[in-house]
Amino acid sequence: MLKIDNLHARVEGREILKGLSLTVNAGEVHAIMGPNGAGKSTLGHVLSGREGYEVTAGSVLYNGVNLLDLEPEERAAAGVFLAFQYPVEIPGVNNTYFLRAALNAQRKHRGEEELDSMRFLKLVREKLKVMQISDELLHRAVNEGFSGGEKKRNEIFQMAVLEPKLAILDETDSGLDIDALKQVAGGVNALRSPDRSFIVVTHYQRLLDYIEPDFVHVLAGGRIVESGDKSLAVKLEEQGYAWLADIHPDLARAELAGAPA
Amino acid sequence: MTPETLSPVRDNAEVEAALNRRYEAGFVTDIESDSLPPGLSEDIVRQLSALKNEPAWMTDWRLAAYRHWLTMPTPDWAKLKIDPIDYQAVSYYSAPKAGLKSLDEVDPKLLETYEKLGVPLHERARLAGVAVDAVFDSVSVGTTFRKELAEAGVIFCSMSEAIREHGDLVRQYMGSVVPTGDNYFAALNSAVFSDGSFVFIPKGVRCPMELSTYFRINAINTGQFERTLIICEDDAYVSYLEGCTAPMRDENQLHAAVVELVALERAQIKYSTVQNWYPGDENGVGGIYNFVTKRGDCRGNDSKISWTQVETGSAITWKYPSCILRGDRSVGEFYSVALTHHRQQADTGTKMIHIGKQTKSKIVSKGISAGHGQNSYRGLVKVEKGADGARNYTQCDSLLIGKRCGAHTFPYMEVKNPTAIVEHEATTSKISDDQMFYCRSRGIGEEDAVSMIVDGFCKQVFRELPMEFAVEAKKLLEVSLEGAVG
Secondary structure: OEEEEEEEEEEOOEEEEEEEEEEEOOOOEEEEEOOOOOOHHHHHHHHHOOOOEEEEEEEEEEOOEEHHHOOHHHHHHOOEEEEOOOOOOEEEEEHHHHHHHHHHHHHHHOOOOOOOHHHHHHHHHHHHHHHOOOHHHHHOEEOOOOOHHHHHHHHHHHHHHHOOOEEEEEOOOOOOOHHHHHHHHHHHHHHOEOOEEEEEEOOOOHHHHHOOOOEEEEEEOOEEEEEEOHHHHHHHHHHOOOOHHHHOOOOOHHHHHOOOO | OOOOOOOHHHHHHHHHHHHHHHHHOOOOOOOOOOOOOOOOOHHHHHHHHHHOOOOHHHHHHHHHHHHHHHOOOOOOOOOOOOOOOOHHHOEOOOOOOOOOOOHHHOOHHHHHHHHHHOOOOOOOHHHOOOEEEEEEOOEEEEEOOHHHHHHOOOEEEEHHHHHHHOHHHHHHHOOOOOOOOOOHHHHHHHHHOOEOEEEEEOOOOEOOOOEEEEEEOOOOOEOEOEEEEEEEOOOOEEEEEEEEEOOOOOOOEEEOOEEEEEEOOOOEEEEEEEEEOOOOOOOOOOOEEEEEEEEEEEOOOOOEEEEEEEEOOOOEEEEOOEEEEOOOOOEEEEEEEEEEOOOOEEEEEEEEEEOOOOOEEEEEEEEEEEOOOEEEEEEEEEEOOOOOOOEEEEEEEEEEEOOOOEEEEEEEEEEOOOOOEEEEEEEEEEOOHHHHHHHHHOOOOHHHHHHHHHHHHHHHHHOOOOHHHHHHHHHHHHHHOOOOOO
16 A cells, blocks of 8 residues: 655655655554654654655655655645644534535545535544544534644544545654544544554653554664564653663664653 | 526616616706716805706805815825825716617626626625625716615615705715815815715615615816715614725726714614725826715714724825714714725824713724835724713734835824723734744745635624625625735
């Protein structure tokens, strides 16, 4: 599904990703952990095509297509979804309206029939049930005045409606209390399927108690330096990142200690 | 949208009747187009009045206004760059070609244009249920729904007709809200106004439908000088819609309208405008100069006047729909979206004059600037000595798209009563990269994202508009903002 090879990317002239490689197959859940400033959020932004992120080398193949050639909205239509670390407020724009516009824009792009309001509403109701989200959320403006937890839940709800093939969750757990965390994780788990893949970026092993990953990777110094199964996350939780310096002497200790974000 | 809610036959008959009345009045001469030659003088004012078959008092009123106008300097306080206007180069009257007896005879091109603009002359669903007094150049070509309105006792007709047939009412109210010498452009309008609409809602009547006028400027070098007068007697209510577009042209066109609203005891007037005149091209060539004086007088206790405007057109907009809150507990509202793109300039806002006790006013202004557009909000909140407990809330938001545009806010407050509460909130924001990326990452393309964000920004104003108008307003903003990003 996704093959990232030797990816180098710059933001404002500073190289953040320095040769990142990662392969994600259909149906897999990959957790990416790492110290602050390692490039975790940059990876999400590069994959979804944010302006200002300059790819200087490497390639990203997504279902055989060069993902880097596509505009952000084309990537969305192709099934790439980014759940934002800081979801953006759009005052005055109704949440439901926004979501329907997004879904129909994607469908149109894929040559599928657009959903009329009746069918869309039916879909939304189904997803609300699965996500255990109150429909009060639908009537408000996009993220406007939402609490931190509501914003994150709204991201997952959007994901549920848009049904992407590759979902990137950028620190979706940050700022959530345990109940909200469970709810968000429950939403993600409900969406797991053999043809949908997840990249879960997180600081904490805690999330992985609820969303069980197939693979865990450590992103440090702009590349994946260690990969393993769920036990790697447990080890990181217990021991931090410093031990990685012993097996990767080229990594500066500062990079493992967490450079200022 | 369902098609056809009105029989076109009945419709045609109505229009025909209106046109025939004009014949009876000897209004239409046998020449093809009776325009006055360019220029302005007492003689022209007299000719204009004669051409319109007006009574002597009207002619004198015009002449007095003209003489006053001659003594006035051109206002220069607005934040607008305006090339000097040659008032002698303007033709002050132009009527469409004579001889139309029914809609079938109306120039098909005109009908086509109306169709594109969605003007429901042969009632299309969009504005079904709305009476239309369409102004083509300076004279009404058709009026619909007159019968229903007449049954309710409502008078809705062209100003020319009102002067001839309801002279007493016109004489009583015209100029009572905007005096002839009020300002430079109002004086000019008073001297040379060509036509407009007249609405009278008698005591206790709730106007059974929304009244609507579409204006359109057509003939070259023809200034448009609309004059509208709306009177709501005690306990009466009316919602009035005004919408305009103009075809592409290169000459700057002068437009100076006057709108007067009078609300008596407990009366309510809701006045909505969608203005989409030709704004000029990307380089600022052409476009309409729009100098408008709009004022409502809440003369009666517990009366209410509400202005809602969506301004996307014109090269220059100079416009401050205002409320004089004379009656106790009267309420004034102003909801505005003004968009300037390319080289458009707008200096617009409102005046709320609190005179009566416990009077309330609310101002919500949304300015959007794109390209090299310059957008100024200029508003006055004035609380007179006797206005105990007066209350004003002003919210003034500006949205910038791109780096070369400008937004300016000039709030004025004069408060002479210590019990008054006056609030002002202002924000200026840009469509952020974050918002754009958020929309795009969900699959929404750039242009759609911008119009969605702008639409959200304007929501507070749009929801004050009648439904059909809100849809149109949204579409207008989309069209007006094409090419604003990227």
